[in-house]
Amino acid sequence: MTAVPRLLDGSRSRVCRPRPSTPLKRNPWGFCGSGWLHSIRRQPAGFPERVRMRPLSPCISISATPSTSTSMVHFPWSPPPRIWARNVATCWANIGAVSTSPAAKPVQKVLLLDFIPSPPFGLAQLYPCESSAVILKRLMLRVRFAPSPTGYLHIGSARTFIFNWLYARRNGGTMILRIDDTDVERNTQESLDSIYEGLQWLDLSWDEFYRQSERGELHRKAAESIFAKGLAYRDFRTFTFEDLDLSKVDVHAKFNPEMREMPKVESDLRAAAGEPFVLRFRVPRESRTDVTFQDMVYGPQSKATADIEDFALLRSSGVPTYHMASCADDADLRISHIIRGQDHLTNTFKHVLIFEALGVTPPNFAHLPLLIAPDGSKLSKRKHGPVVSVTTYRDAGFLPQAFVNFVCLLGWSPKDNREVLSRQELIDAFSLEGINHSNATVNFTEQDPFDPKAVWLNSQHIRAVPVEQLAEQLLPFAAEAGFAADRAKMLQVTPLIHERIQLLRDVKTWADIFFLDPLPPYDSAELIPQKGDAAMAATVLARARQVLGTAEFSHDALDAALRAAAAELKIKTGQMFQPIRVAVCGRKVAPPLFETLEVLGREITLKRIDQALQMLPAPLRTEN
């Protein structure tokens, strides 16, 4: 009970401005009631229409007028329970960055003890051991994925999204997608499209959307406020990245004493004269010896202020740097947990300083071990090409759930020896404690672009897909392979290849025999059975032709008839079946024979046997 007001007392800075709330026209979850939809997912312009039309999937939404005493809250984790709660709307408006209803009054003392559940959906049912304070904390949990659109979505960034997403979904928090597109020159629309495309394929949702380029004003204001507090200074020197020799340069050389200690009058004068400058953070070195924070994965971290250079906040063009923009946004959006790649671990010391300068308590940090290539280098599109792109996996016929499964196992483990996990199982099992500290290698080669474990996981997930659904998913890959496949035919074929394919594109190599006519040419030597000769092959096929001319084309009937024929010819079943298989499939490796014949039908079967017979010398009369 004491913890809650502390969370609500407004100790965090309120840089954000209220956004207008949207009147609720149609409640996507089917419960009625007039009121306001407090969580709106803003859609970027040029957003793919299909995604745009999907129902909102906000993490929490409250529908009620804040003035009424009863509100309804929707929790997104499944199964979605509905909980009656009181005063949550005002409470949320007060604490959240999502939106502020004009009618919402700041209520300091909103206790979630007011969060009185009424039957049949009691909080006790949901969280038998948890207090309201814990639940409030869950509601306030906000994570973000902040890619910069400078290339396609690759496997590493997808993993970062997924870990954020799992954490939000596991704990009932809010997932935010923020495009960090401040570097105008390097950003491309294609890259943005690729990110959407990848996330859409993976069926990963987010609850709020922002574009950093639209929030420049906020970032600049934040930088100004730091400058106003005397925590930053103007640096009028100019040098380029090329001037720097990283192997020799010493941070101490970048303290810029002459700029750092420049009298304010002089600085103001030169700025007023229009001299360009970079705004640098004045890292406090006198008042403290080190910067510390607690990383939820790597544990306590600390670094001497003497080893942190006076980094830039604003470029000479006035455009905020990444550090500035990112922190200003994280503060404004009330990000509670920053989950990102370990390459930002050392940057975090700077970020902590920025948050403090902004007067904000730094969020929680969790850094993820990096994904690296087999040669130990960081995954990069330039060096490793499309093998690291998410769309490459999609186009090869990975199932999104298998991809997510695979990627989660890189640097994280449920610790109970489970490997094949459904999306829901991942959500249930996910925790930051399970993340380990060392980089993980994605095992790919030139010849084989996919990690064998990813392929195996995919085959496992394929086997879990119902036949009808799999057939449907196979259709585009069949079309890609040039097969004239329709639904009905595919439905017949799918069971035969279901547990033989590892990637959806394998339909091309396994199912061709059902769609191609005539068969691609093959070597007639293939027709000769083990321990047999061409004569035996010819005999077998001639006999098979007779039998199949009359037999009923069902599995059991074919089984009985062909086994009987083998016994009659006094040869092994294998010797009997193999020539038939090759005649019908054009190769030795194929789905089981009787099922195959059944699907192919009498006409095609006989035609293919005839063709095979023509490739062989005339059958010998072996009857007597």
Next chain:
RNA sequence: GGCGCUAUCGUCUAACGGUUAGGACGGAGCCCUCUCAAGGCUCAAAUACGGGUUCGAUUCCCGUUAGCGCUACCA
């Protein structure tokens, strides 16, 4: 160069300071079987190195080595 992070089979990983160091993928072999796949069984395969602390170290501490990251008016 400085600073930070990391180190278990080929790869992904498990192991309150006490295990014959476990599992999975991949590899090899056997069984099953109309080929393939699946399934069953078996095998090979790891605590980077050197010092401590401890009755006992994969685990804690120090050093070495190696890898990665940051060190930009990139993100």
